[in-house]
Amino acid sequence: xxxxxxxxxxxxxxxxxxxxxxxxxxxxxxxxxxxxxxxxxxxxxxxxxxxxxxxxxxxxxxxxxxxxxxxxxxxxxxxxxxxxxxxxxxxxxxxxxxxxxxxxxxxxxxxxxxxxxxxxxxxxxxxxxxxxxxxxxxxxxxxxxxxxxxxxxxxxxxxxxxxxxxxxxxxxxxxxxxxxxxxxxxxxxxxxxxxxxxxxxxxxxxxxxxxxxxxxxxxxxxxxxxxxxxxxxxxxxxxxxxxxxxxxxxxxxxxxxxxxxxxxxxxxxxxxxxxxxxxxxxxxxxxxxx
Amino acid sequence: xxxxxxxxxxxxxxxxxxxxxxxxxxxxxxxxxxxxxxxxxxxxxxxxxxxxxxxxxxxxxxxxxxxxxxxxxxxxxxxxxxxxxxxxxxxxxxxxxxxxxxxxxxxxxxxxxxxxxxxxxxxxxxxxxxxxxxxxxxxxxxxxxxxxxxxxxxxxxxxxxxxxxxxxxxxxxxxxxxxxxxxxxxxxxxxxxxxxxxxxxxxxxxxxxxxxxxxxxxxxxxxxxxxx
Numbered sequence: 116x117x118x119x120x121x122x123x124x125x126x127x128x129x130x131x132x133x134x135x136x137x138x139x140x141x142x143x144x145x146x147x148x149x150x151x152x153x154x155x156x157x158x159x160x161x162x163x164x165x166x167x168x169x170x171x172x173x174x175x176x177x178x179x180x181x182x183x184x185x186x187x188x189x190x191x192x193x194x195x196x197x198x199x200x201x202x203x204x205x206x207x208x209x210x211x212x213x214x215x216x217x218x219x220x221x222x223x224x225x226x227x228x229x230x231x232x233x234x235x236x237x238x239x240x241x242x243x244x245x246x247x248x249x250x251x252x253x254x255x256x257x258x259x260x261x262x263x264x265x266x267x268x269x270x271x272x273x274x275x276x277x278x279x280x281x282x283x284x285x286x287x288x289x290x291x292x293x294x295x296x297x298x299x300x301x302x303x304x305x306x307x308x309x310x311x312x313x314x315x316x317x318x319x320x321x322x323x324x325x326x327x328x329x330x331x332x333x334x335x336x337x338x339x340x341x342x343x344x345x346x347x348x349x350x351x352x353x354x355x356x357x358x359x360x361x362x363x364x365x366x367x368x369x370x371x372x373x374x375x376x377x378x379x380x381x382x383x384x385x386x387x388x389x390x391x392x393x394x395x396x397x398x399x400x401x402x403x404x405x
Numbered sequence: 406x407x408x409x410x411x412x413x414x415x416x417x418x419x420x421x422x423x424x425x426x427x428x429x430x431x432x433x434x435x436x437x438x439x440x441x442x443x444x445x446x447x448x449x450x451x452x453x454x455x456x457x458x459x460x461x462x463x464x465x466x467x468x469x470x471x472x473x474x475x476x477x478x479x480x481x482x483x484x485x486x487x488x489x490x491x492x493x494x495x496x497x498x499x500x501x502x503x504x505x506x507x508x509x510x511x512x513x514x515x516x517x518x519x520x521x522x523x524x525x526x527x528x529x530x531x532x533x534x535x536x537x538x539x540x541x542x543x544x545x546x547x548x549x550x551x552x553x554x555x556x557x558x559x560x561x562x563x564x565x566x567x568x569x570x571x572x573x574x575x576x577x578x579x580x581x582x583x584x585x586x587x588x589x590x591x592x593x594x595x596x597x598x599x600x601x602x603x604x605x606x607x608x609x610x611x612x613x614x615x616x617x618x619x620x621x622x623x624x625x626x627x628x629x630x631x632x633x
Contacts, residue, residue, distance in 0.1 A: 313495050318485035319512035
């Protein structure tokens with residue numbers, strides 16, 4: 116009889132214990148999936164803000180291109196700027212039209228003259244934005260400077276909190292789930308003590324006795340992880356419209372790439388199998404002297 | 406298969422002596438009764454032979470294989486040469502007659518087709534083929550013991566150890582079980598049977614080893630049930 120068959124029979128005999136162990140793994144991997152998705156999402160959002168023009172200087176009317184070039188040179192000399200892009204009044208009008216093409220009433224009465232020309236500046240480091248803004252503010256042709264001073268800093272903080280809290284919660288749940296598997300398998304071994312004794316007398320090798328228990332641990336892990344992955348995918352799919360419209364607006368990371376989700380599934384299956392194997396191995400060593 | 410006990414002693418803890426200075430030899434194909442009162446050391450002698458635990462002193466040799474020197478990893482392989490029958494049958498309650506007997510071949514990692522063929526053969530031989538789908542709780546004592554014996558010998562062991570196999574059976578069923586053991590012995594399998602059953606021992610007139618207080622008190626070729 117194959118070990119898979121024996122494992123299946125063992126699972127059938129004690130379905131509630133199997134359910135408890137799988138649910139513990141499910142909770143663990145659901146939290147892991149959510150935190151991994153959050154961590155990956157926050158890193159994409161962070162990159163988005165880091166790669167976007169982080170400061171915009173709006174020029175006063177009648178600013179000459181010569182003035183703009185002089186400002187560009189001054190900024191380039193600081194060595195803190197990665198790219199500079201001049202947006203003329205006509206370009207600004209075009210951008211405005213593109214953004215509001217669905218709403219023609221907003222396009223009426225708007226001409227290039229009422230939109231200021233601007234300079235979009237990307238910095239290598241978010242902390243360089245403040246000195247760059249300081250330089251720009253000193254220029255007499257610059258009317259206003261806007262930059263998302265705290266956005267990147269706040270996002271970095273949020274991402275690190277997500278990673279910290281996520282690691283803590285997942286670590287705790289992994290220990291908890293492993294202990295449940297150890298307990299369930301230990302309990303089952305005690306239930307099957309006589310059977311194990313008989314198998315030993317019949318000449319069963321230690322692996323013949325151990326392997327079904329080890330496979331059982333792997334089964335709990337993998338079933339829990341796959342169900343958690345499915346649940347997290349469904350939750351993500353359900354909340355995608357809300358997240359995209361209310362929180363992320365122009366940052367296009369949803370729907371999440373299927374490749375990312377498949378990689379997540381593969382990683383979770385491997386991790387869960389290893390944890391199930393480890394926990395059942397601990398139980399077998401603790402309770403089974405063969 | 407030749408079994409030799411050379412000054413074998415077994416202690417449990419520091420004070421409890423189960424066997425002391427046991428020396429004997431059992432030849433291949435013999436049928437031997439081991440008799441003695443409860444706690445005399447009969448079961449210990451059988452369990453030492455199955456290498457459930459090692460002897461505290463002396464040597465047990467089976468065909469020059471010193472049981473005290475078998476490495477733990479080789480014990481399962483050694484046990485496959487031995488069949489074991491118990492007073493309480495030790496059948497698994499949640500497995501059918503067929504599955505209980507098949508277990509002996511499963512642990513030897515036989516292929517499924519071979520297992521089915523062999524189990525069918527042995528169950529038919531023991532006339533319990535029609536009970537193959539029943540669970541132990543649905544069997545009579547005799548049927549349960551026949552199932553246990555079928556499980557013990559399906560792997561074609563050289564040695565069959567029977568620990569009070571008729572202890573829980575009525576006289577008629579006991580005789581049927583003994584006939585079965587006798588037949589197995591006629592195939593060349595060495596049978597060592599621990600028993601309290603005076604009538605069986607005295608009727609069969611086989612070799613009788615008497616044990617008392619962990620010591621062999623008598624060893625007769627065509628013996629009777631005598632404790633003194």
